[in-house]
Amino acid sequence: MARPALSLRNVSKTWMPEGRSPVIALRDFDLDVAPGEFVVFLGPSGCGKSTLLYMIAGLEETTGGVIEQNGRVVTEPSAERGLIFQEASLFPWLTIADNVAFGLSIQGVLPQKRKEMAADILRSVGLGDMLDKKPDELSGGMRQRAACARALAMRPSVLMMDEPFAALDVQTRAKMQDFLLQIWRDSKASIILVTHSIDEAVSLADRVVVFTSRPGRVKTIVPIDLPRPRPTRDPRYHEYRDMFAELLADEVDRAFAEQETR
Numbered sequence: 001m002a003r004p005a006l007s008l009r010n011v012s013k014t015w016m017p018e019g020r021s022p023v024i025a026l027r028d029f030d031l032d033v034a035p036g037e038f039v040v041f042l043g044p045s046g047c048g049k050s051t052l053l054y055m056i057a058g059l060e061e062t063t064g065g066v067i068e069q070n071g072r073v074v075t076e077p078s079a080e081r082g083l084i085f086q087e088a089s090l091f092p093w094l095t096i097a098d099n100v101a102f103g104l105s106i107q108g109v110l111p112q113k114r115k116e117m118a119a120d121i122l123r124s125v126g127l128g129d130m131l132d133k134k135p136d137e138l139s140g141g142m143r144q145r146a147a148c149a150r151a152l153a154m155r156p157s158v159l160m161m162d163e164p165f166a167a168l169d170v171q172t173r174a175k176m177q178d179f180l181l182q183i184w185r186d187s188k189a190s191i192i193l194v195t196h197s198i199d200e201a202v203s204l205a206d207r208v209v210v211f212t213s214r215p216g217r218v219k220t221i222v223p224i225d226l227p228r229p230r231p232t233r234d235p236r237y238h239e240y241r242d243m244f245a246e247l248l249a250d251e252v253d254r255a256f257a258e259q260e261t262r
């Protein structure tokens with residue numbers, strides 16, 4: 001791989017919740033993400049996927065190891081690394097256009113330019129008619145597109161998404177996946193998407209990183225060697241699905257077995 005966009009070396013995190021025992025969420029996690037690569041994190045519940053995104057975003061500190069973006073150690077949040085959550089975290093009192101413009105104001109973009117940029121990017125995600133609407137006037141899928149627009153306006157080179165479509169109905173989810181592939185191609189950013197959906201992983205990823213159960217480590221990394229749009233009727237598509245189902249079932253079984261021997 002040419003210089004990775006993102007490099008994780010021995011990344012570990014132990015949470016120290018007050019009055020409770022420490023939780024080792026991640027231990028010695030290693031991964032390189034290439035520029036423009038689409039990586040999906042798949043793993044059992046509680047294996048540290050969100051924790052890892054927060055650390056890559058610079059919102060939480062690691063308790064071991066190093067995270068680098070383009071060779072620079074990550075120590076704090078940066079516009080270079082966008083993070084989108086399951087529920088679009090837009091400011092409810094601002095219009096969609098002002099939500100997008102808000103981040104640009106922090107970057108020092110002047111008001112008129114902010115307005116133009118916000119309108120442009122909202123048009124590119126199909127929300128050109130919604131500029132003056134407030135978030136609660138939009139559907140869930142539209143809100144998620146607005147959240148994408150807000151993150152993309154900052155031109156991040158890495159865009160992280162934590163189960164972004166989990167709250168959406170099946171049809172909207174499929175549309176959002178197509179939309180995401182389109183903005184991924186246009187933006188040329190690397191994407192890291194966390195999902196519980198095996199189908200979503202096989203439909204979207206260049207590579208799927210399968211986590212072990214907690215403490216999360218890399219169990220295996222599987223490149224998806226299928227053209228896009230993914231041929232869902234192709235036997236190979238189903239082979240990938242079956243393989244991921246087995247890998248996850250293994251980890252869930254292992255976690256249960258460990259709990260029982262404790």
Ligand SMILES: Nc1ncnc2c1ncn2[C@@H]1O[C@H](COP(=O)(O)OP(=O)(O)OP(=O)(O)O)[C@@H](O)[C@H]1O
Nearest residue numbers: 015016017023025044045046047048049050051052
């Ligand atoms: N702020 C926190 N303080 C203490 N423990 C935490 C905190 N955040 C997460 N944890 C613990 O760290 C572990 C990993 O949590 P995390 O949310 O990263 O897992 P996940 O893989 O994203 O789970 P899920 O798939 O269910 O969303 C869990 O045991 C969780 O309870």
